[in-house]
Amino acid sequence: MERTASPAANATLIERRSIDYIPDAERHGSLFSQFTLWFGANLQVTAVVVGALAVVLGGDVFWSLIGLLAGQVIGGAVMALHGAQGPQLGLPQMISSRVQFGVYGAVVPLALVCVMYVGFSAGGTVLAGQAIAELLHVDRTVAILLFAALVVLLTGLGYRTIHAMGRVSSIVGTLAFLYLFASLLHGHALGALLAIRHFTLASFLLAVSLSASWQIAYGPYVADYSRYLPKSTSAPKTFFAVFSGTVIGAQVAMTFGVLAAALAGDRFSGHEVAFIVGLGATGAIAAVLYFAIALGKLTITTLNAYGSVMSVAAILTGFGGKREISPRTRIAFVLLTVAASSGLALAGQHSFLKAFSSFLLFLLVFFTPWSAINLVDYYWVTRERFDVPALFEPDGRYGRWNVAGLIVYAIGVLVQMPFVATGFYTGPWVDALGGVDVSWIIGVLVPGILYYVVTELKRSNAPDFMTLPDYSSEGD
Template sequence: MSSKPVIERRSIDYIPESERHGRVYSQFTLWLGANLQITAIVTGALAVVLGGDVFWSLIGLLLGQLVGGAVMALHAAQGPRLGLPQMISSRVQFGVYGAAIPMALVCLMYLGFTATGTVLSGQAIGQLLSISDSAGILIFAGVIVLATLAGYRVIHWIGRVASVLGIIAFVYLFSRILMLADIGQLLDNRHFSWASFLLAVSLAASWQIAFGPYVADYSRYLPSHTSPLKTFLAAGLGSVLGAQASMILGVFAAAIAGGQFSGREVAYIVGLGGAGTTAALLYFCIAFGKVTISTLNSYGSFMCIATIISGFRGHLQISRVQRLVFVLGIVGAATLVALLGQHSFLSAFKSFILFLLTFFVPWSAVNLVDYYFITKERYDIPALADPDGRYGRWNWPGIGVYTFGVLVQMPFIDTKLYTGPMVAHLGGVDVSWLIGLVVPSVLYYCVARRRAAEAPASIIVPQTH
């Protein structure tokens, strides 16, 4: 382990067996730490802020975690087997050039998540150092650049530290909520409505599924013989437990707060814990907790941009200078969005994550059905870099199913950005993500199953020297 470089040398290229390292337990700590954080708290709070009661919001959030977490963890299990970042494997389904279509949308997602996380971290750093939120945003952005440039091993180390800090902070905050509020009374207030319940399910499912495009980036260094089931359980349980704990805290905080939560999310959460030194420590935990996930977002965005460019260049190597330029561009753009949008955060964030889900659920469905049911892990990895190879430039059946998967959701979407005509007939319930998961899965299987015979007899890995 000690012989492995701290600063990552690889980018989107295949990780040879000689460079594989780590234990599957690291997936649990990374994803637990990535989810014990303020944005997950705010996401859970939205279920109550937007009209749900405490009891049914908690049930809905848990159901969404389990469904979305299973999808996320199925992607995680691909990492050790393929030794590649997640999105580059999309070239099997979409073609070497065609994979740029979902990847461009993934980059937008990372930009948005990094920006929203930076807003909340800026609030925490501003309070901690008695500076403006904007100055806090800029300081946080600098930390993210350094962590993203360092890469895989540093990100996992940050994840372990964030897990410990997150657990301590969350246990303390939960104890404070138990002292400040009558939890039994909050849970007894039950007014079930399908619209509120399914909003809670959608918030949690979208939170988990949004990790799908990059979760394998952080399992790809594990030895290829690592058990897929253990990888699935480690990443999935870490993510589900961390996110559900955060969202439970958010639900109770929003229920206690009444109308005081929106606009001062971080200050309200810390205020539950106390003042003085305690508050300073909580602000630090919040800022550090955001380092993990914001670094994952920036690193994943770098991977996607590098993958898009490499597809048209025909090789997978990315120099360190190119890496620096990409990372500075990504974090710079996210910081600009954060500075401009910091005062209209909460409503914009809800619309953003639910609308983005429209584009990622069909991608996830196509990728998982192909990997587990069509090619059955038998990828020709060298051909992923060859537009004239096995996978071609454009795989029109895959692109067609993906496009149909996006369009078939449109009548059922309910966001501020767009509301489909079927929403009113369903009582204001948004079921688009469920349709976007099921319909493309079935359709892609029907379209692609005859191609199963074209897959190699077993996985083909690059020759390493």
């Protein structure tokens, strides 16, 4: 994986920037860190549970693994296309939505992003709390509060620390999963599991949908973690680094989930953390596994918290016409978002969180059309030609509201409704498709094509080349 030199003069532990453009002098990092971040973020217990669902809900091992891999490739490609925008734009992912929806109009997807990632953080906090409680022999409420404090610290430190944690998490996760696979398959022939094949289209599409939706959910913040790379960084290489990390990491975790569900049955479903740690034959190994589970959740929960902070800042600065926030304000946003997710975790650690999780999955319906519109605009309409200063000017080039973009977005949400299958809501056409949720396919294709057609029919307001802010008068 290609490495890029980082200017030592600009290396600081605490991140200085927030939603503003990253000047060339402050760019740093390597493509390898993109791989390790997304590889480590996906080697975690929630991905294991998602993979297990493919078998729990009726699939066999062989076709579940194939379907999950197909979904990883499709969803991972969408996700990595967002990630490749980071070095070129030097901005958090959701700021670029102002091009498609207007400076005020972008608040619509931004607000939904905040809700979803705070909710996902709450779910991760519950699982991490279980692991920390067992590891430190403390009450789960205490464990959740300890975990929240770590998330606040790491999110407050920002970009460099998050990438460093990704490297550690990828190493610990790799070692943990090697041990887990060996323990799980001990005395079982993998070939025998793969030989049992009973293909059904519904089960196969379910596996594809599970992993594709998992990957697409990263879309609203993936560029947040590539925006510091030097502008000269190759877009295809950035795509490959992000894509390979997220696909390999998720597929490894989900493969373990498939095999665990097939071999353990009821001993796994509903008791995921206990089952995984139960594979550790001694107390010391069990402690290491609890640590690995907690670290995996710490990585992804910090990503969620950091992305939420960027979204909250983007909402408030959009109405205020500002292009940055102070370090003190950023810390306040960190405390606000982590407090919200921790409060949900404490309230819902026993029962509420399961119902809330269904609501969060339903929110994914609102992100596939956003993703399609954002990618079509960036790669086929504006072709990377952004007026960055205008992104922070409500009366500038992109205006307050982009009515055409918002209408296409609304259509993209509505056309998915008949195909949605969640515990929160199920569309009327789901039964005809064998109970499989294919809304994400409709949500990518329809608004993507419609947005391209609409923008072709009207005059593009894209500049002739990318316009960047002037930092010449900014202090060192």
